[in-house]
Amino acid sequence: MAARKSTKKPNVSADELKGYYRDMLLIRRFEEKAGQLYGMGLIGGFCHLYIGQEAVVVGLEAAAKEGDKRITSYRDHGHMLACGMDPNGVMAELTGREGGYSKGKGGSMHMFSKEKHFYGGHGIVGAQVPLGAGLAFSDKYRGNDNVTFAYFGDGAANQGQVYETFNMAAIWDLPVIFVIENNQYAMGTAQARSTSTADIYTRGEPFGIPGEIVDGMDVLAVKAASEKAVAHCRAGNGPYILEVKTYRYRGHSMSDPAKYRTREEVQKMRDERDPIEQVRDMLLTGKHATEDDLKAIDKEIKAIVNASAEFAKTSPEPALEELWTDIYA
Amino acid sequence: MATEILMPALSPTMEEGTLAKWLVKEGDTVNSGDILAEIETDKATMEFEAVDEGVIGKILIAEGSEGVKVNTPIAVLIEEGESADDIAAPATAPVAEAAPAPAAAPAPAAPAAPIAQPADLTPDWPAGTPMKQQTVREAIRDAMAEEMRGDENVFLMGEEVAEYQGAYKVSQGLLDEFGSKRVIDTPITEHGFAGIATGAAFGGLRPIVEFMTFNFAMQAIDQIINSAAKTLYMSGGQMGAPMVFRGPNGAAARVGAQHSQDYAAWYAQIPGLKVAMPYSAADAKGLMKTAIRDNNPVIFLENEILYGRSFDVPEMDDFTVPFGKARIWREGSDVTLVSFGIGMQYALEAADKLAEEGISAEVIDLRTLRPIDYDTVLNSVMKTNRCVTIEEGFPVASIGNHLSATIMERAFDYLDAPVINCTGKDVPMPYAANLERHALITTDEVIAAVKQVTYR
Numbered sequence: 145m146a147a148r149k150s151t152k153k154p155n156v157s158a159d160e161l162k163g164y165y166r167d168m169l170l171i172r173r174f175e176e177k178a179g180q181l182y183g184m185g186l187i188g189g190f191c192h193l194y195i196g197q198e199a200v201v202v203g204l205e206a207a208a209k210e211g212d213k214r215i216t217s218y219r220d221h222g223h224m225l226a227c228g229m230d231p232n233g234v235m236a237e238l239t240g241r242e243g244g245y246s247k248g249k250g251g252s253m254h255m256f257s258k259e260k261h262f263y264g265g266h267g268i269v270g271a272q273v274p275l276g277a278g279l280a281f282s283d284k285y286r287g288n289d290n291v292t293f294a295y296f297g298d299g300a301a302n303q304g305q306v307y308e309t310f311n312m313a314a315i316w317d318l319p320v321i322f323v324i325e326n327n328q329y330a331m332g333t334a335q336a337r338s339t340s341t342a343d344i345y346t347r348g349e350p351f352g353i354p355g356e357i358v359d360g361m362d363v364l365a366v367k368a369a370s371e372k373a374v375a376h377c378r379a380g381n382g383p384y385i386l387e388v389k390t391y392r393y394r395g396h397s398m399s400d401p402a403k404y405r406t407r408e409e410v411q412k413m414r415d416e417r418d419p420i421e422q423v424r425d426m427l428l429t430g431k432h433a434t435e436d437d438l439k440a441i442d443k444e445i446k447a448i449v450n451a452s453a454e455f456a457k458t459s460p461e462p463a464l465e466e467l468w469t470d471i472y473a
Numbered sequence: 474m475a476t477e478i479l480m481p482a483l484s485p486t487m488e489e490g491t492l493a494k495w496l497v498k499e500g501d502t503v504n505s506g507d508i509l510a511e512i513e514t515d516k517a518t519m520e521f522e523a524v525d526e527g528v529i530g531k532i533l534i535a536e537g538s539e540g541v542k543v544n545t546p547i548a549v550l551i552e553e554g555e556s557a558d559d560i561a562a563p564a565t566a567p568v569a570e571a572a573p574a575p576a577a578a579p580a581p582a583a584p585a586a587p588i589a590q591p592a593d594l595t596p597d598w599p600a601g602t603p604m605k606q607q608t609v610r611e612a613i614r615d616a617m618a619e620e621m622r623g624d625e626n627v628f629l630m631g632e633e634v635a636e637y638q639g640a641y642k643v644s645q646g647l648l649d650e651f652g653s654k655r656v657i658d659t660p661i662t663e664h665g666f667a668g669i670a671t672g673a674a675f676g677g678l679r680p681i682v683e684f685m686t687f688n689f690a691m692q693a694i695d696q697i698i699n700s701a702a703k704t705l706y707m708s709g710g711q712m713g714a715p716m717v718f719r720g721p722n723g724a725a726a727r728v729g730a731q732h733s734q735d736y737a738a739w740y741a742q743i744p745g746l747k748v749a750m751p752y753s754a755a756d757a758k759g760l761m762k763t764a765i766r767d768n769n770p771v772i773f774l775e776n777e778i779l780y781g782r783s784f785d786v787p788e789m790d791d792f793t794v795p796f797g798k799a800r801i802w803r804e805g806s807d808v809t810l811v812s813f814g815i816g817m818q819y820a821l822e823a824a825d826k827l828a829e830e831g832i833s834a835e836v837i838d839l840r841t842l843r844p845i846d847y848d849t850v851l852n853s854v855m856k857t858n859r860c861v862t863i864e865e866g867f868p869v870a871s872i873g874n875h876l877s878a879t880i881m882e883r884a885f886d887y888l889d890a891p892v893i894n895c896t897g898k899d900v901p902m903p904y905a906a907n908l909e910r911h912a913l914i915t916t917d918e919v920i921a922a923v924k925q926v927t928y929r
Contacts, residue, residue, distance in 0.1 A: 176505060180524045183481025185543055190485065213676070246709035256708035263675050263712070268699050274665050275700060278672020285628070285654070285678060308665025315660070393506070399484035401517040407508075414506070470710035471744050473768035 156364065158432035164206070164363045165423045165433075166441050168198035171222040172420060173449045174231055175394075178221065178238055181453060182398045187238045191252045194222035196393035199419035200325055201226035203366020204293055204386075207374040211288065215263040215276040216295035218253035219325075219392075223295065227260045231448055235456035243459030247466055270296060270303030273322070277309045277383075280320035291377040295323045299330025301344045307351075310383070314351040317382035321373045322348070324387040325360070331396040332404040345387035355385030361417040391417070475530060475555065477546040483512060483519045490514050491539045492547060501529045502553070509548070510536070527552050589851035589883065593798050597759065597787075604785040612754035612786055613643050613719075613775065616761035617681060619791075621651055624679060627765055630657040630670060631683030631720075640685045641721060641780055667693030667718070671701045674714035674770075681765065684720035687736050687774065701770040702745030717764045719773035722750070723815060723865050724913060726778065730901035735866035737814065738875075740772040741842040747796055748843040750774040752817035754784035756840055759794030767796070776815045797844035801853070805835035808923050809853040811876060812863040813839040816914065819895075820863045823919035832927060842872060850876060851884050858889040859926040863919055868896040890926040895919050 175193045182191045194201075197219075205226045208214075216223045224234050229245065237244025237255050245255045255265040263279055266272040276294025283290040300306060301324055313320050324344050328335050341347055345355035354376070358369040366388060373384040391413045395402040402410075427433040480490065491513040497503055503523045510521045530551035534541055541547065607615075621627045628651075633640045635648040635658040648656040659666040663684060670680040684690040690697065697718060705713030724733035740748045747769050751757040757775070764771040786792075802817070803824055812820040817838050824834040835853050839845060854860050860880060862873030873894030880892055898912045 176524050179522070180481075183483065183521075183543075184479060185482045188485060215672075244709075246707055246711070249709055250707040254707035256704070256711050258708075258711045263672070264704070264708070266700070268695060271668060271695060271700055274668025274696065275672035275675065278669040278674070279676045281669055281673045282676025282678045285673070305664045305668060308660075308662040309669065311660060311662065312665055312669060395519075399487075399514070399516065399519075401519045403517070407520075470706045470708075472747075473705055473710075473713045473715070 158427070161423060161427055161432055162437070162441065164202050164367075165420065165427060165438070166445065167202045167226060168363065168420045168423065169441065169445045170231070170448065171198045171201070171225050173445050174225060174235070174452065175221060177449045177453050178235065179394070179398065181235075181239065181456070186457065187252070188240065189251055190218065191238065191398045192219040192396065193394045193398070194219055194392070196413070196419075197325060197327060197360065197390045198222060199363035199366055200323070200360045200388050200390050203363045204323060204370045206367040207370035208293070209290075211261065211290040213261045213263060213276075213279045213283070213290065213292040214295070215272045215279060215292065216265065217269065217272055217297060217300065218265070218267050219297070220253065220255060220265045224255060224257070224262055224265075227257075227262050229257050229260050229262060231452035232455040235452040236459045239456040239459070240461065241456060241459035242462045243455060247470075248462040249466065249470065270300040270305050272296060273300065273303070273306045274309045276322075277313045277318050277320050280313070280318040280383075281316070284317070284319055289319070289378045289380075291319045291321060291374055293321050293323055295325055297330065298324065298326040298328065298335050298339065298344060299333070301347070302330070302339060307347070310348055310351040310353055313383040314353050317380065319377040319380070320383045321370075321377055322353075322355075322383060322385045324385065325390055326387055327390050327392045329392070329396070329404065332400070332402075334404065343387065345385045348383075348385040353383050353385055355387060358386050358388045360388035360390030361419045361422065363419055363423060475549050475551045476525060476527070478509065478548040478550055480534070480541045480543050480545045480547050481512070481521055482543045483514050483521070484516060487514045487543060489540050489542045492534050492536055492541050493518060495532060495536045497529050499529050499532055503527065503529060503550070525550060528555070530555065589848045589855065592846065592849040592852050594801070597755065597794055597800070598789060598792060602787045602789060605788050606783045607754045607786040608781055608783050609751070609754045609757045609775070610641065610643050610780040612758035613761055614645060614647065616758045617644070617765070618647060618650065620762055620765040621647070621655060624765075626677065627679045627681065628655040628657065629681045629683060630659050630666060632659055632661055632685050634658060634683050639683070641777060643775075643780070644683065663689050663692040664696065667696040668700065670716060671696050671714050674701070674716040675704065675712055679765065680716045682716065682718045684718065686732060686777075687720050687722040688732050688734055690718065690720070690736070697770070697772070698743055698746075702743050705769070706745060713768065714770045715768045717761075717771045717773050719761075719764075720775060721777040721780070722774035723776050724897075724902055724909075727904060727906065727909060729904045733902035735814075735864065735897065737774060737842055737864065738866050738870055738872050740774075741845070741872060741875075743843075745770070746843060747771045747841065748774065749796065749841045750814040751840060752779065752814055752838050754782070755786045755792075756794055756800065756838070758786055759792050760796070760840060762791075762793045763796055766793075774814060779815055794840065796841045797846050798840070799846035799849040800838045800840055801849065802836040802838055803834070805833035805857065807833045807857055808835070808859040808861060808927055809850065809857045810834050810836045810861050810863060810919070810923070811839065811850055811873075812837070813842065813872070814865070816863040816865055819914055819916045819919050822916040823923065826916070826920055827923055832923060832929065834923065839872075847879055847883070851880065854880055854884050855887045858887055860888075860892045861895060861919060861922045861926060862892065863895045863914060865897050865914055868894065868899050871896050890928065893922040893926055895922050
């Protein structure tokens with residue numbers, strides 16, 4: 145059979161594709177709203193937006209099953225929405241309210257959901273990598289076939305504990321997928337200025353951990369890679385590395401003017417590679433959806449996000465007694 | 474419907490800024506993500522993006538304006554087809570949605586008793602319980618083995634804990650009984666395996682992490698404090714780390730500065746951790762069993778010199794010692810000596826010698842440093858009116874300092890002399906035998922301190 149020129153022929157159903165569109169749009173609109181609430185002073189401290197990287201978590205989650213675990217860094221809002229956590233609870237945590245996932249005591253960078261197997265939300269760069277391997281250890285110990293997605297950035301990839309973890313994950317065959325979300329900038333430092341290796345996933349090779357590069361702006365490519373990695377881990381073959389090339393449109397945090405890159409670079413990415421626009425085009429050109437269908441999704445998402453903002457504004461601040469709870473179990 | 478665009482806060486501390494430049498003009502159509510303006514904060518010039526789509530109906534604040542307060546309306550966005558003339562006079566005050574003012578009520582104080590309560594003086598085991606002589610090393614091993622037999626989720630990991638049988642032979646025999654699934658040799662990689670164990674605890678297991686010594690736990694202290702100790706609080710109580718970090722702590726003998734440090738005061742400072750530091754074999758066993766069952770991360774500070782010491786240990790099916798309950802080793806009336814861990818050796822020796830001179834010392838072993846049994850200490854000080862604390866750690870911000878402050882706050886009127894803290898010297902541990910002897914706390918120093926507070 146002759147090779148097709150287009151790799152964009154998706155082997156997915158219209159409903160599935162619409163689902164990815166919806167999930168990515170939810171993250172985008174949620175993050176825009178979070179940025180707006182930050183600007184109004186309703187969200188304090190550090191707030192790291194996920195805009196531009198939506199296809200990564202949505203694609204990865206497409207291969208997850210019940211009981212699989214996930215853990216990430218402080219840029220965590222997208223991961224929480226993608227694994228099904230309630231936007232109201234996430235937004236109310238951002239505003240530091242009682243209705244937040246951590247009762248307002250964690251904030252943007254420290255949120256968790258036992259129910260959805262989301263283990264944070266960690267503010268120390270790289271610390272989530274051994275923690276994620278430990279979650280995988282607990283599944284292997286129990287003898288089930290669940291896997292853990294341990295997300296970290298290109299910046300965290302220079303932390304020593306990542307390689308301590310690669311070593312132990314390899315010798316103990318832990319069912320962990322190391323997802324390197326390579327958005328090309330560790331805060332303000334471009335990868336080439338900080339990282340000796342062009343392709344970070346190759347750092348798994350000396351440990352015997354297989355890996356590959358994935359186009360993180362293409363949700364279907366991410367999904368396909370995730371299925372492969374998950375199958376590898378579920379079968380008891382040990383860890384797997386996915387280096388997902390992505391791009392964040394916004395600054396590192398809300399207070400980052402992003403002077404380390406040009407406006408043109410960001411605009412080019414938005415115009416040519418936007419993950420949501422790509423799926424939108426696929427849906428429309430493939431006649432899987434009409435403009436009206438997509439408008440209906442847009443409207444639904446807008447309502448969810450507005451409701452979450454309303455909830456996050458009206459949920460009361462935590463009772464002062466909460467200062468002294470949850471220190472010890 | 475027209476919506477106001479508000480001056481945004483663009484950093485955690487921004488209250489006002491300069492509207493440096495408008496990048497749109499009235500009548501322009503904007504989409505979500507388009508850059509509207511450049512705004513100067515105290516740190517940087519930031520681009521301000523549109524969230525909603527629409528048409529710029531009116532610009533309310535001219536570019537170049539300085540000191541524009543956050544949440545001041547700076548422009549009005551209208552929908553396609555609307556006219557700028559339709560816009561009502563803009564409100565000048567920040568909108569009502571601004572962040573609520575900080576609550577005026579003061580934070581409730583930490584729950585703490587203002588004066589000493591009756592201390593728990595119940596014996597650790599029933600009278601008549603048969604006893605056996607056992608070393609601290611054997612007691613800790615037996616405690617781990619008993620708990621591993623009782624709970625499948627308990628496992629031990631660390632350097633040389635399995636095939637080598639423990640660098641200090643504390644885990645002797647455990648591999649044979651429990652197998653390599655539950656007694657796990659790690660590579661030399663403290664930061665990494667402390668993190669993996671903490672993750673396993675998040676996942677519902679109950680790890681025991683052995684550090685070959687607590688000096689090496691310095692490599693792992695971020696995971697211990699930032700991950701294990703704080704997650705329960707940060708998750709609003711959803712998940713924590715039920716686990717034990719254990720190993721020898723403090724000076725051994727002639728191993729120099731990097732292998733000879735007492736971390737009791739370091740870990741005792743951290744909310745979310747519990748800290749145990751036993752002296753006797755019975756306490757080592759009973760506290761270890763309690764530590765493994767505890768649903769919080771426990772720092773269990775052992776001591777290489779004490780490992781080989783033998784003590785009476787009760788022969789009971791399930792002997793545990795609760796946290797937060799000090800043990801009074803000997804009663805006395807002239808002075809209270811408070812110590813823990815190997816410091817107890819000096820306290821007890823000093824009490825023996827002082828008795829020969831007619832000075833009656835009450836000796837208290839704190840056993841756990843978080844929680845700490847203040848009441849037993851305060852009740853004793855209220856009786857003796859004098860106190861000396863003894864520990865091996867550095868003098869600055871020591872456990873003794875903390876006890877002194879507590880006694881001053883809660884039993885000031887009972888004191889007949891200032892509390893003296895006997896500690897290790899304020900120097901890195903030297904190697905030379907004579908210097909090392911002087912760097913450590915000595916029995917003679919404890920006796921001298923007692924004579925000072927009793928004015929003898």
